[in-house]
Every structure is written in C-alpha cells, then in structure tokens.
Amino acid sequence: MASRTETFYDVMRRQGISRRSFLKFCGLTSAALGLGPAWAPKVAEALETQPRIPVIWLHGLECTCCTESFIRSAHPLVKDVVLSMISLDYDDTIMAAAGHQAEAILDEVRETHRGEYILAVEGNPPLKDGGVYCLPGGRPFKDTLTTMAADAKAVIAWGSCASWGCVQAAHPNPTQATPVHEVVTGTPVIKVPGCPPIAEVMTGVLSYMVTFGTLPELDRHGRPKMFYSQRIHDKCYRRPHFDAGQFVERWDDEGARKGYCLYKMGCKGPTTYNACSTVRWNDGVSFPIQSGHGCLGCSEKDFWDKGPFYERLTTLDPLFVEADADTVGGTAALVAGGAIAAHAGVSIARRTAQRRNGNGTGNGTGTGTGKGQGPGHSDTGDSATRG
Amino acid sequence: MSMHIGTGIHAADATAGDASVDRTSIYVYEAPLRVWHWVNALTLTVLAVTGYLIASPLPSVPGEASESFVMGTVRFIHFAAGYVLAVGWLGRIYWAFVGNHHARQLFTFPFWRRSYWRGVIWEANWYAFRRAEPKKYVGHNPLAQFVMFWVFMLGMVFMIATGFALYAEGEGTDSLLYALFGWVFAVFPNSQSVHTWHHLGMWALVIYSMTHIYAVVREDILSRQSMISTMISGERMFKDNRDD
Numbered sequence A: 001m002a003s004r005t006e007t008f009y010d011v012m013r014r015q016g017i018s019r020r021s022f023l024k025f026c027g028l029t030s031a032a033l034g035l036g037p038a039w040a041p042k043v044a045e046a047l048e049t050q051p052r053i054p055v056i057w058l059h060g061l062e063c064t065c066c067t068e069s070f071i072r073s074a075h076p077l078v079k080d081v082v083l084s085m086i087s088l089d090y091d092d093t094i095m096a097a098a099g100h101q102a103e104a105i106l107d108e109v110r111e112t113h114r115g116e117y118i119l120a121v122e123g124n125p126p127l128k129d130g131g132v133y134c135l136p137g138g139r140p141f142k143d144t145l146t147t148m149a150a151d152a153k154a155v156i157a158w159g160s161c162a163s164w165g166c167v168q169a170a171h172p173n174p175t176q177a178t179p180v181h182e183v184v185t186g187t188p189v190i191k192v193p194g195c196p197p198i199a200e201v202m203t204g205v206l207s208y209m210v211t212f213g214t215l216p217e218l219d220r221h222g223r224p225k226m227f228y229s230q231r232i233h234d235k236c237y238r239r240p241h242f243d244a245g246q247f248v249e250r251w252d253d254e255g256a257r258k259g260y261c262l263y264k265m266g267c268k269g270p271t272t273y274n275a276c277s278t279v280r281w282n283d284g285v286s287f288p289i290q291s292g293h294g295c296l297g298c299s300e301k302d303f304w305d306k307g308p309f310y311e312r313l314t315t316l317d318p319l320f321v322e323a324d325a326d327t328v329g330g331t332a333a334l335v336a337g338g339a340i341a342a343h344a345g346v347s348i349a350r351r352t353a354q355r356r357n358g359n360g361t362g363n364g365t366g367t368g369t370g371k372g373q374g375p376g377h378s379d380t381g382d383s384a385t386r387g
Numbered sequence B: 001m002s003m004h005i006g007t008g009i010h011a012a013d014a015t016a017g018d019a020s021v022d023r024t025s026i027y028v029y030e031a032p033l034r035v036w037h038w039v040n041a042l043t044l045t046v047l048a049v050t051g052y053l054i055a056s057p058l059p060s061v062p063g064e065a066s067e068s069f070v071m072g073t074v075r076f077i078h079f080a081a082g083y084v085l086a087v088g089w090l091g092r093i094y095w096a097f098v099g100n101h102h103a104r105q106l107f108t109f110p111f112w113r114r115s116y117w118r119g120v121i122w123e124a125n126w127y128a129f130r131r132a133e134p135k136k137y138v139g140h141n142p143l144a145q146f147v148m149f150w151v152f153m154l155g156m157v158f159m160i161a162t163g164f165a166l167y168a169e170g171e172g173t174d175s176l177l178y179a180l181f182g183w184v185f186a187v188f189p190n191s192q193s194v195h196t197w198h199h200l201g202m203w204a205l206v207i208y209s210m211t212h213i214y215a216v217v218r219e220d221i222l223s224r225q226s227m228i229s230t231m232i233s234g235e236r237m238f239k240d241n242r243d244d
Helices: A008-014 A019-032 A037-049 A065-070 A076-085 A099-112 A141-150 A159-163 A199-212 A239-244 A254-258 A325-359 B031-055 B070-098 B101-107 B114-127 B142-171 B176-181 B191-222
Strands: A054-059 A087-091 A118-122 A154-158 A189-192 B024-027 B235-238
Touching: A008 A019, A008 A037, A019 A037, A019 A199, A037 A199, A054 A099, A054 A141, A065 A159, A065 A199, A076 A199, A087 A099, A099 A141, A118 A141, A118 A159, A154 A159, A154 A199, A159 A189, A189 A199, A239 B070, A325 B191, B031 B070, B031 B191, B070 B101, B070 B142, B101 B142, B114 B142, B142 B176, B142 B191
Parallel strands: A054 A087, A054 A118, A118 A154, A154 A189
Antiparallel strands: B024 B235
C-alpha cells in the first residue's frame, strides 16, 4: 500500500514526469473542470501538498465497459497521472493480486483509512434471493458494497448500472438489480452515468475530488453539474438542422448524407444529459451523432425501457405493448369520436320520434315534452321533488 | 304567468304556431371568465397542433440550415402559446377568488356531498337515455363538474407543470423556471418520460375538447337551459319555468 504522506506530485516526479509537464497537466485539468487559468496554480498546489486518496474500485453486476472507458482516458498525461493521483488499492478486475490476500485489502483499507477513502462502484447489486446473483469473492455484492460504503468518504457510482440500474434492471428486472444510491445510505453518492461514461468525465470527476478534497457540485439527481447540466441536444453540432426543420427521414436518404438532424430517427439527444457533444470520445475524435447514429440516451434512467431507439415517440410498455402516445391517444380519440357520433345519432333519433308523437309543436318549450317516453323507467316524482 | 314582450318586436315574424314563454335569465359567467374561456380554447388548439408537430415534425426542408427556421418557428409558437395559456390560467385562478361563486366551481369538487353524487347519477342517466328530461342548472351540471375538475382542471395543471418543466430544460438547470418546475424530474427522472406523458396529456385534452363541444351543442338543443350563448353573453337562459 502507498505511503500515506506521499503526494501526487511526488508520485509524478517518481514516474519521470517533468515539472513542466506537471504544470501543463494542472492547466489542462483546471480548463477541463471549467475553472479558468487562474485556478491552475491552485490545482498544482493541491497536488503538491495533498496526500493521495485511497480508492477502492468494486465491480458488481456490470460489463466492465466503465473500466474499459476509464483506462482509455484519452490524454496520455491524464491517463498516466490519474492512475497515479489516486492510490488505487483494490480493483478486482484489473489488479494482479488475487485470492484471500487480495480480499483482505478491503478490510485493511476500511480500518486504516476510515472515512477517507473513495469507494468507486462499477455495476450494481442484485437484491433478489439474498443477493445470490452476484457473488464476487464468494460474498453477495450487496454486503460488500454496504460494508465498504459505510466507512467511505464518498461513493462514486460509475456508469448507468451503478447510477440507474441499466440493462440488468430493465423491465422485468429478474434479479432485482438496484442502483447504488438505493442501497447505500449515509454516505454521499456521486452518479457518473453513461454506458460507459466518457473517460475524461470519469477522470475529471476524480481530479476535482482529489484537487479540492470535496465533492463536485451535484444536480438534482446527484450527477456532477460540470458534465451533466446540459443535454446532448443543447450543444449538438447538428442543432441548426433541427431548428431549420431538416431531418434524416431514412437511413439512406439525402439528409443522412448531408448530416441532418437525427431527431426523427429516434435520437435521444434532446432528453439526455451528458457531455458527449462537447467532450466527445476517443480524444475528441467523434461521438455517436457525429458518426451518423442517434443518441440512445445511455446516461438516462431506464433508457432500455424508453425505446424504440429508432423512433421519436417512446412506447408505453408495459402499459400498452408496442404502442406509443399517438397510437394510444389517437385510438382513444377515435373511439371517443365514434361514441359521440353514435350518441348524437341516438339523441337525434329520439328527438325526432318525440316530435312525431305530437309533442314537438313549440321550440320554445324545449325538451320538457317527452315525459314518459323514455324506455322502462319511472321519472315520476323523482325529478319534481328535488330542486 | 304574465308576458312581457316589450314593444317594437317584429311581430310579423311570429306565426300562430310559435309559442311564447317568459324566460328566466341569470348572469353566470362574468366578462373576464368568458374572455379566458375563448383565449384558452384558442391557445389549446394552437398548442395541440404545434405540440403534435414537435413530436412528429413536418417533412424536411431543402437548402442551407441558415435559410430556414421551420422547427424553430413551430416550437416558438408552442412556447408562446404555452405562456399565454399559463398566464391565462393564473388569471383564471385569481378570478376564482374575486369573481362570483360560479367562477369557483371549476376548482372545487364536493366529494363528500351525497346529493352531488345523486346528481351525477341523474345526469348519467339522462345521457344514457334513461331519463326523458334533465334538471336545470345555473352552473355546471354534476356530471360536467366531475369531468371539468378531474379531466380539464387537473389536466391543465399537469400540462402546465410538465410543459414548463420541459421548457426549463432548454432554459438551463440554473434558471428560474427550472427552480419552479424542476421537481417534475424528481417524479420522472428521465426527461423522455415527461415528453411521453405530456404527449398523452395532449390526447386527453383533445378527447376532453371533443366531448366538451359535443356536450354543449347537445345541451344547448336538448337541455332546459342555454349553453353556447352563455359563454358569449354570460347569461344563462332557462327555457321553461317549471320546478325540477
């Protein structure tokens, strides 16, 4: 385990990073966090003086795409440094150690860094049947999670699994996969949703916490505001086509070739809070919409159940199977219209019949003419006594 | 009952077959309420059409993106109409306090009053052709009040809340509107769900409007009081003077 007094700067220098490169990193980090150039020296000072934060990285019910994304953190310097900035003491998927000694690290960190370490959680715990559907190290994941979270400084819920439940929690959620914030109580949870989250977003959140020793400002749903306060749509480079009314109507049409808006093809950019259209992926190379495919909304709650991915309107499963709001509403309106027409027809027929029976002489007396003509009811007394 | 026809009536238009009765007329809907009704009807229509076009946009336009603003215009009209609707709704709520007691009927529901429910059943029977004649009402009839409260009034509140929540997303999460309506996303964490329910709410109000228009036309002809002209002049005219 790393020394408790070693700073980030020490680690970096030990790894052969020059002071010049270090200061460049500090400048980049403060820019990435939206802090401006004035903050670069403060970032540097923090990294020179703060001890490294121990991080425990747990894996529950997940696919490891978060880790895959994280280890591809695009800027080489960021990747090298962030892996050194934190003291990643436990990560069962990528660490070399294994067996009882590896598992013992969990207890050791919990004892020695009580209330100081960050618990990074990838995946979520399935609660059904005592949690037997996820047993890393032979122990229900929910037990490991709650034990480790109780003594952590903060919990980072990596990805949509930990934040919202993701595919394993999609209807009908057979294992009762449950997002981390519903299991962990008493410890602040930061959601970093996405399937996976953008690498630079992950490292950015860690950088912030390491630099300032506090949690980043979170929104209503517990997501860092600096990366999740705007929708993909708000910063999409195809937005002018949306406002103009220029849409891809089919995958092989002229609009698709010209890079029109993918709204009609089911793009979930207008309802998805993420940084894809600004930070992009793979060192800023591209993101789904730039590649001609709509956003799936992977960082949103229950995005698997808000399909189809290629239709604008969401189906109302399981309420109405495979039917969207227009199908349900339109059908209901049609039924209502039919009922109104039928009711009007009966009303007219009965009125005509009343007239024919000799009671329809005066328009002025209105409808008080058809007494006793209604089928099989007695309205005597009832109508006259109440008023 | 004495007749007060007044002088100067075009007696030549009256034929022997015409019956003449003494009408009772009550001033029910005051001017601000009537203005609100028709403004609301107009904005609801605009909102339903533009809202539908936001969910299912018009066919793509050719040319440079900078030359067109079709979707932007449709959305602007929707948002502007939404503001008119919401401000009108606030005015309507204000009028419930300062207007006559009929102005309050939309916002109240006598859930625990037994006679009210008997009235609902009575009116339902009238609509099911099981009564030859409805009763007379100065305000809404009990069945109408049921639909007005549960479908129209709550529907309006739901549509205004979800509509402004969606609009606040564009304004930004640090905007005043988001502070006022952001709680909607605590109920529906995924904004896509808010879109879906807002869209369903549109259909609910469309069906409500169809029923509403049918009912007022039918009541105007078949019931014992005036309907359509009441929302123009404010006067509720009764066609007979018999007791219920």
